Amino acid sequence: MNDIALGMAHITDWQGYDHMLYLLALVARFDLRHAGKAALIATAFTVGHSLTLAIASLDLFRLPGDWVEFLIPVTILCTALWNLFSGEGAGKRQRWTYIMATAFGLIHGLGFSSFFRISRDETAGFIGGLFRFNLGVELGQLLIVAILLATASLIRAFGISEKDQQIFVCGGAVALSLVMALERMPW
Numbered sequence: 001m002n003d004i005a006l007g008m009a010h011i012t013d014w015q016g017y018d019h020m021l022y023l024l025a026l027v028a029r030f031d032l033r034h035a036g037k038a039a040l041i042a043t044a045f046t047v048g049h050s051l052t053l054a055i056a057s058l059d060l061f062r063l064p065g066d067w068v069e070f071l072i073p074v075t076i077l078c079t080a081l082w083n084l085f086s087g088e089g090a091g092k093r094q095r096w097t098y099i100m101a102t103a104f105g106l107i108h109g110l111g112f113s114s115f116f117r118i119s120r121d122e123t124a125g126f127i128g129g130l131f132r133f134n135l136g137v138e139l140g141q142l143l144i145v146a147i148l149l150a151t152a153s154l155i156r157a158f159g160i161s162e163k164d165q166q167i168f169v170c171g172g173a174v175a176l177s178l179v180m181a182l183e184r185m186p187w
Contacts, residue, residue, distance in 0.1 A: 003129045007136020010115055012144065018072050018180060019108060021173055023144050025080040026101060028169040029162060031152040037094070038149055042141045044098045048105020049112055050134045056113035057130065066186040068110045073180035075104035080173035083166060112137070 011019055026045065027038040055061045063071075082100060086093050116133055152165055 003132035004136035004139070007133040007138075008140040008143075009136075010112065010133075011137045011140035018076065019111075020144055021176060022072070022076045022079060022104070022108065023141060024148055024169060025076050025083060025173040025177075027145055027148055028080065028083045028173070029166045030149055031156055031162075031165075032149045033153070035146070035149055038145050039142060041097060041101050042145050043138065044101040045105040045108070046134065046138045046141060048102040049109030049137070050105075050130075052106045052109025053112050053116060053134065054130055056110055057116055057126070062113075063110050064186070065114065066184070068107065070181060070184040070186050071107045072111055073177040073184060075107055076173055076177035077181060079104065080170040080177065084170045084174075 010016065014020075022045075023042060026041055027034075030038045052061075079100065082097070086096070116130070155165060156162070
């Protein structure tokens, strides 16, 4: 499997549902009318995990796996709470959302790094392989985000408000991420 397909397969694999849940929490307030904003936020997440993936794959930094597995649902929890309680202010809120997505991407990149190290094509160069893997992850994320936004638009067509959608999605993400975090506590 080439590195692009490997990246796409990794992000869309149901065993990695925590990454999909993070994306759901990240775009909880959007529908297809906001596809550009949602794509930019997902790309900010990609920038974060791409940096950490490169650093961790080169063995320049590692965090124990049990801590990474614990911190991933914590990022979901924080993102869902942010979307519930951060208010509607467009400019400042949006900047902080991009910063948060990039920062939390750093944590998720640590989760991707062991998979990438094990699965990557050793005959391909490291930089090219890493770029192609990240491109595959980004394409997979954008596919997931497009499906989430299309679903949100469909739901809105039945009269569900943006606020109700946001409360339902973020409330579910809070509940699931709390359970995941409690199950994965490293101490």
